[in-house]
Amino acid sequence: MTIVFPMALAESRDLVLPALRHAVSQLDPTTRAQAAYHLGWSDADGRPADGGGGKSLRPALALLSAQATGEPAEVGVPGAVAVELVHNFSLLHDDLMDGDVTRRHRPTVWSLWGAPSAILVGDALMVLAQQVLLDVPGERGRAAAALLANATRRLIRGQVDDVRFEGKPDVSLAQCRDMAAGKTGALMGASTALGAVLAGAPERTVRALQGFGEEVGMAFQLIDDVLGIWGDPEATGKPVLSDLRSRKNSLPVSYVLSRRDHYALELTAWLADRDCADEARLWVIAALVEAAGGRDWAEQEARRRLDRSERLLRAADVTPAVVDELVALGRFIVSRES
Amino acid sequence: MTIVFPMALAESRDLVLPALRHAVSQLDPTTRAQAAYHLGWSDADGRPADGGGGKSLRPALALLSAQATGEPAEVGVPGAVAVELVHNFSLLHDDLMDGDVTRRHRPTVWSLWGAPSAILVGDALMVLAQQVLLDVPGERGRAAAALLANATRRLIRGQVDDVRFEGKPDVSLAQCRDMAAGKTGALMGASTALGAVLAGAPERTVRALQGFGEEVGMAFQLIDDVLGIWGDPEATGKPVLSDLRSRKNSLPVSYVLSRRDHYALELTAWLADRDCADEARLWVIAALVEAAGGRDWAEQEARRRLDRSERLLRAADVTPAVVDELVALGRFIVSRES
Numbered sequence: 001m002t003i004v005f006p007m008a009l010a011e012s013r014d015l016v017l018p019a020l021r022h023a024v025s026q027l028d029p030t031t032r033a034q035a036a037y038h039l040g041w042s043d044a045d046g047r048p049a050d051g052g053g054g055k056s057l058r059p060a061l062a063l064l065s066a067q068a069t070g071e072p073a074e075v076g077v078p079g080a081v082a083v084e085l086v087h088n089f090s091l092l093h094d095d096l097m098d099g100d101v102t103r104r105h106r107p108t109v110w111s112l113w114g115a116p117s118a119i120l121v122g123d124a125l126m127v128l129a130q131q132v133l134l135d136v137p138g139e140r141g142r143a144a145a146a147l148l149a150n151a152t153r154r155l156i157r158g159q160v161d162d163v164r165f166e167g168k169p170d171v172s173l174a175q176c177r178d179m180a181a182g183k184t185g186a187l188m189g190a191s192t193a194l195g196a197v198l199a200g201a202p203e204r205t206v207r208a209l210q211g212f213g214e215e216v217g218m219a220f221q222l223i224d225d226v227l228g229i230w231g232d233p234e235a236t237g238k239p240v241l242s243d244l245r246s247r248k249n250s251l252p253v254s255y256v257l258s259r260r261d262h263y264a265l266e267l268t269a270w271l272a273d274r275d276c277a278d279e280a281r282l283w284v285i286a287a288l289v290e291a292a293g294g295r296d297w298a299e300q301e302a303r304r305r306l307d308r309s310e311r312l313l314r315a316a317d318v319t320p321a322v323v324d325e326l327v328a329l330g331r332f333i334v335s336r337e338s
Numbered sequence: 339m340t341i342v343f344p345m346a347l348a349e350s351r352d353l354v355l356p357a358l359r360h361a362v363s364q365l366d367p368t369t370r371a372q373a374a375y376h377l378g379w380s381d382a383d384g385r386p387a388d389g390g391g392g393k394s395l396r397p398a399l400a401l402l403s404a405q406a407t408g409e410p411a412e413v414g415v416p417g418a419v420a421v422e423l424v425h426n427f428s429l430l431h432d433d434l435m436d437g438d439v440t441r442r443h444r445p446t447v448w449s450l451w452g453a454p455s456a457i458l459v460g461d462a463l464m465v466l467a468q469q470v471l472l473d474v475p476g477e478r479g480r481a482a483a484a485l486l487a488n489a490t491r492r493l494i495r496g497q498v499d500d501v502r503f504e505g506k507p508d509v510s511l512a513q514c515r516d517m518a519a520g521k522t523g524a525l526m527g528a529s530t531a532l533g534a535v536l537a538g539a540p541e542r543t544v545r546a547l548q549g550f551g552e553e554v555g556m557a558f559q560l561i562d563d564v565l566g567i568w569g570d571p572e573a574t575g576k577p578v579l580s581d582l583r584s585r586k587n588s589l590p591v592s593y594v595l596s597r598r599d600h601y602a603l604e605l606t607a608w609l610a611d612r613d614c615a616d617e618a619r620l621w622v623i624a625a626l627v628e629a630a631g632g633r634d635w636a637e638q639e640a641r642r643r644l645d646r647s648e649r650l651l652r653a654a655d656v657t658p659a660v661v662d663e664l665v666a667l668g669r670f671i672v673s674r675e676s
Binding site: 027028030031093096097115116117119120122123124126127128130131134135137138139141142145146149150152153156157159160161163164 | 365366368369431434435453454455457458460461462464465466468469472473475476477479480483484487488490491494495497498499501502
């Protein structure tokens with residue numbers, strides 16, 4: 001399978017960035033400056049900067065979602081802006097809750113300006129996302145805002161579980177899957193659905209597109225969890241062995257725990273030992289999770305999810321050329337190394 | 339002027355509480371339990387409790403807002419639930435940001451379950467508020483959600499300013515007024531407007547009702563600031579001299595600073611002295627603010643705002659009997675001692 005860099009990503013930036021900048025420009029000066037920093041548009045002193053922002057995967061999906069129903073990409077722009085705002089709301093609050101001092105190789109908002117800034121900028125971006133959709137007149141605006149609010153609630157619930165599960169060995173694989181579906185699947189599914197909602201597509205089409213995005217999101221999270229243990233810090237911008245260091249109940253770890261064999265026992269003992277933090281031990285644990293098949297399972301499960309996403313999409317009543325683009329973007333998202 | 343305890347408050351609880359409980363019941367178990375504790379419905383162990391919740395002023399205003407347009411109170415219920423949820427979202431985040439360990443004589447959510455809980459329960463309540471309104475079909479649901487999102491953004495902006503201004507003597511009285519208008523006026527204005535929006539009232543009526551609520555909110559904040567310095571800790575549930583202790587740039591303090599006389603100089607010097615925290619000094623500062631007229635000004639300004647709110651309302655095209663109820667409720671809100 002060849003991975004083609006999807007043109008959709010670059011095209012989407014050109015279309016979405018001005019609208020995103022316009023939305024952010026409506027914030028008060030303090031919040032605007034901190035949001036612009038977080039989004040990679042400026043440095044900590046407010047000087048224009050380029051880069052450091054994310055890959056804008058979700059906006060690209062939202063535009064393709066509109067195009068999948070035969071409408072121009074422009075119809076999906078409010079959806080693209082809104083999902084990017086919600087994504088960044090969750091990053092701002094998560095970085096604070098997880099105590100992460102860097103993101104994408106730059107200091108996080110809370111580490112530069114304090115916890116209240118991260119809380120308030122996050123709050124503002126979340127409400128702004130709703131406003132962008134509610135500016136769309138009539139039933140389409142209401143339906144889009146309702147779909148996004150539902151996804152945002154699932155996203156928050158996923159984060160609640162993430163906090164609740166950390167360092168607990170008795171969480172089932174099914175619970176961890178649910179958590180990932182909330183944390184990543186819900187917003188990815190909203191991204192692939194919102195364009196269609198804004199285009200006034202029938203419920204059945206919206207649901208198929210949403211299902212596609214949720215499966216891609218799940219595959220994305222599985223690979224994210226693989227990178228959280230075995231990823232190259234240079235590429236990911238996270239510390240080496242990041243997710244083991246924070247004893248996150250990530251999917252490869254959860255898979256090994258679910259086996260209930262000697263690997264699982266060893267891993268359970270390590271999770272229970274709150275004092276042990278030396279790096280040599282973390283490397284041993286990473287090797288254990290790999291030997292027990294946690295890495296292979298996660299990578300295979302990601303491929304299965306991706307295949308399922310493609311089947312869902314091909315069965316739906318959407319423009320065939322756009323299906324190919326969505327499938328290519330899904331593959332690209334999951335093939336990433338950072 | 340006689341203050342009559344408005345029946346609207348008790349009636350509104352009977353109508354709104356079941357709907358509020360229903361909305362909260364849709365949250366995941368962890369978030370639901372912490373939200374129920376925060377709302378005074380249960381103790382920290384999840385056992386049912388009675389009391390400790392707020393006065394539900396905003397829901398009562400939202401119901402009267404619907405009735406003011408000639409519709410039954412029931413029409414305003416989604417608005418009543420939504421403003422109460424947004425109010426509590428802001429309390430949860432504010433308590434964390436301000437480091438307040440108690441609210442209404444009970445430990446705050448963050449102090450019981452940690453910062454992530456307060457952040458996530460707050461986030462969830464804010465989105466839930468949007469969902470409650472977006473469940474109302476058609477244009478009324480969209481317009482109501484848009485009005486609430488706008489007020490929520492102003493509320494967040496007010497909190498941004500509150501954080502930014504703390505301990506700064508060079509903030510103007512106008513800036514402090516703007517901050518109070520955001521922190522308190524915006525949501526009170528949304529409360530008095532949402533019922534009318536849900537009733538499909540014309541724009542002009544909605545605006546008059548919103549203006550009424552914003553003025554009442556401003557009066558409320560002025561009295562809140564008076565109580566923040568001179569309030570009885572037994573009644574308010576806050577530490578004695580609370581707002582001076584945290585060097586909050588509250589309205590009475592800001593008024594004295596704006597006079598630029600010897601009182602202002604003394605107060606400026608105290609605000610700049612970050613190390614001084616002994617209580618005897620706080621009593622001296624409270625006496626200084628009172629001697630300089632900060633308390634009288636705030637109380638008079640609250641009355642002026644209340645008078646203006648009444649004039650706005652009486653000029654609007656709304657049911658006269660409900661106008662009297664709204665005016666009585668406004669007076670009650672501002673006459674409070676806790």
